[in-house]
Amino acid sequence: MASSTLRNPRRSSRPLYQKYLRFSNGLFMGLCVASTLLILAILAMVMLYLLSRGFTHISLDFFTKVEIAEGMAGSPGGMSHALVGTGILIGLASVVGIPLGMLAGIYLSEYSSNSWLGAPTRFIADVLSGVPSIVVGILGYELIVVPVGNANGYAGALALAFIMIPIVARTTEEMVRLVPNSYREASIALGATKARTILRVVLPTASGSIITGIMLAVARVAGETAPLLFTAGASRFMTFDPQQPFPSLTVAIFLFSTGPFKDQQQLAWAGILILIGLIFLLNLVVRLTVHRVQSRRFAGA
Amino acid sequence: MKQSVMSADGPPQRAIDMSGQAMPNRSPRVQQSIHGAGEKRRAPSLGHLEAVAEDESTTVTHEALETESPVVEIDNFSLYYGAKQALFNVSMNVPHGKVTSMVGPSGCGKSTLLRSVNRLNDLIDHVRTEGSMRYGGMDIYSRNINVIELRKSLGMVFQKPNPFPMSIFENVVYPLRIDGEKRKNVLMEVCERSLRGAALWDEVKDRLHESALGMSGGQQQRLCIARAVAASPDVLLMDEPCSALDPIATAKIEDLIQELKGEYTILIVTHNMQQAARTTDYTAFMYLGRLIEYGPTLDMFTKPRCRQTEDYMTGRFG
Structure with missing residues (x-):
């Protein structure tokens, strides 16, 4: 005192x-x-x-067996088909959604300052990332499933990508904006083109937070059920052909848990736990690697 | 071309009294331009200096500069940020192989002029220029010029050290990387030569692959100089390179400037009058977006020809 x-x-x-x-x-x-x-x-x-x-x-069967219909030997089987299906769906969605979203984000941050396109795009991206996912599902159903004639994996992946794009775009924009302008000036003054400046200096500098943002988007779509219900549909078989109705963990959990059979409901509980575990693991791995890379890059800063 | 006002008399040639009336020894042209200065915007605290700055469209350029061969020729150059004019008809030649400093109070347009030379102002929206600026005979602001090549010839060092968040090695070889150079031995050679050139090699040779952000501020700034030198430019543009550094680091950079002199033409913006006096051959004094006086550094300090120059150099204002 x-x-x-x-x-x-x-x-x-x-x-x-x-x-x-x-x-x-x-x-x-x-x-x-x-x-x-x-x-x-x-x-x-x-x-x-x-x-x-x-x-x-959770048993070994969960990871190795596919769903076995009620009443047959070995029922309820496992969810391996759904695990693989979710993996493929997320992979396809990422291949489409991450580059598109990142490029749009880079446009918003680095190129749109002189354009009338920037502000509306930003606004629409914000609105889109708030659209209920069931709407995306119905849209995918109308635009892809109806013309094609059957539910299929591609439709599901595109629906997930549609959810990812605005999230990835806005995260990328925000993170790229945080890169100090002095880096851009230094690179431009050394005779780098704008594209090279972005690819060699700006993006690597922001990479840690961009990757974290992308992973959050991936984790978000990994848990989506509604858009897949109408687009990818469901399948009780192991399939690698996205032109067919495609299994996914979330839809399988939905169907099992709303069904009448006790052992399938129990399988659904196990599925939920696995899903959360996967998302948790995904975040952990990304955070650790990003932290390692960042600390090497910015050591002593 | 620029208008030189020759004078055999000592300074201050253009002194005027407080009322704004011309003194008897003034040349008729200058006298004429004094009238009408009073109505223009006027910073009240600067008194009589303002009258001179506002009306002068001519620069007093010392004769000594006429014997130099210019690398960058700036002719009647004006620059606007939107509606606001930042540079007013600046004409100056940057002599080859010499160190030229630009001094003047904050906001007088020194940095803007420097950033106009390598067209870094392109990055800012709504910038408009008039007049011409030539480098090696090419018009810097012509539509056909290759800005990328231009910038490679005009290296720049910034006020705050701005190494990239990469290793020391990658920072230095960045200019080669953007040209697609992949050969390890070439990169290593340039890295060593540039770091030696920036007097940094001995300090960092054992940690080339550590992050550049772990270095001290002075080392970072010398790394930025090494990076600029690695692009093998003709001219080094330095925008207050020591303003963020302590006196010891500043001394090292100044020594470095002395060593780089001759090999490179150096144009340096500084707020530090002692630095300008110690390290430079020529000094340009700018005020309110105009180039007031331009001449050999020694003359600018000991016998300036404009009252404003004298007042600024002696610390009476600014």
């Missing part, structure tokens, strides 16, 4: 106000801590519940 002679006499004459300041200061921090704890508690409860319901039903 500072000696009273050092204190501003005007302030020290208002002890009640000092008390109020201390109280409100503590109250604000208390509210923040309490909210954080509440969220953590809810998350922990959900995870524990999932673990208790699903963990006992």
Whole structure:
């Protein structure tokens, strides 16, 4: 405590106000801590519940067998077809969605300053990333599944890509914007073209946060059910042909959990746990690699 | 071409009194342009200096510059940021193989002029230029010029050290990388030569593959010089290269400038008058977007011909 002679006499004459300041200061921090704890508690409860319901039903069969119809020997089988299906769907969606989204993001950040196209694109991207995914599913159904004649993997992948693009575009834009302009100037002044500056300096500098953003988009679509329900449809077979109805973990979970059979419902619980585990793993791996790369790049900064 | 005002008299040749009236020894042309200066915008604190700065469209260029062969010729160059004019009819020749400094109070257009030479102002929207600027006989602002090649010939060092977030090695060889050079031995050779040229080799030769951002500010700035030199330019443009550095790092950069002199033509913007006096051959004094006086550094400090130059050099304002 500072000696009273050092204190501003005007302030020290208002002890009640000092008390109020201390109280409100503590109250604000208390509210923040309490909210954080509440969220953590809810998350922990959900995870524990999932673990208790699903963990006992995870077996080797889950990863090796496909769905076996009720009443047949070995039912309910496993979800290997759905795991592979989700993997392929996400892969295809990424191949389409990530480059398109990134290029659009780069346009927004680096090229649109003089164009009338920038602001509307940004706005539309924001609106699109808020569109309910069921809408995307119906759209994919109308535009692809109906003309083709059957549900198919490509339609599902495109629907997922459609969800990814605005997210990836906006993340890329924001992250590329954060790159200091002095890097661009240095590169341009050395005689680099704008494209080379972007590819060699700007993108590598922002790569860590762009990759994190992309992975969040991938994780988001990995858990989507509604757009796949109408586009990829469902399949109980292991398939690698995206022209056919395509299995996915989320749709399989949906069908199993809403069905009447106890053992399939239990399989669905296991599936949910695996899905969350996969997303968790994906994030962890990306974060660790990004951290390693970044720390080498920015060491000492 | 530029208008030189020859004078045998000592400074200050164009002194005027506080009321804005011309003194008896003024040339008629200058006298004429004094009238009408009063109505223009006027910064009240600068008093009589303002009158001179506002009306002068001519630059006092010392005769010594006429014996030099110019690398960059700036002729009646004006630049606008949107509606705001930042440079007013600047005419100056940057002599080959010499160190030329540009001094003047903040916002006088020194950096803008420097960034106009390698057309870095292209990156800013709504910039418009008038007049001409020539490098090696080519019009820098002509439609046909290859800006990329131009910038490779005009290396630039910035106010704040701006190494890329890459290894020291990759920073130095960046100019070669963008040309698609992949041969390891060529890259290594240029890297060593450039780092030696920037007096940095001995300090970093054991950690070429560590991040450049782990270096000290002074080392980073010398790395930026090495990077500029690696592109083998003719001219080095330096925009207050020492303003973010401590005195020891500044001294090293100044030594480096002395070593680079002759091999490169150096155009340097500085706020540090001692630095200009110590390291440069010629000095240009700019004020409010105009080039006021341009001559040998020694003369600019000891016998300037304009009152404003004298006042600024002696620290009376700015």
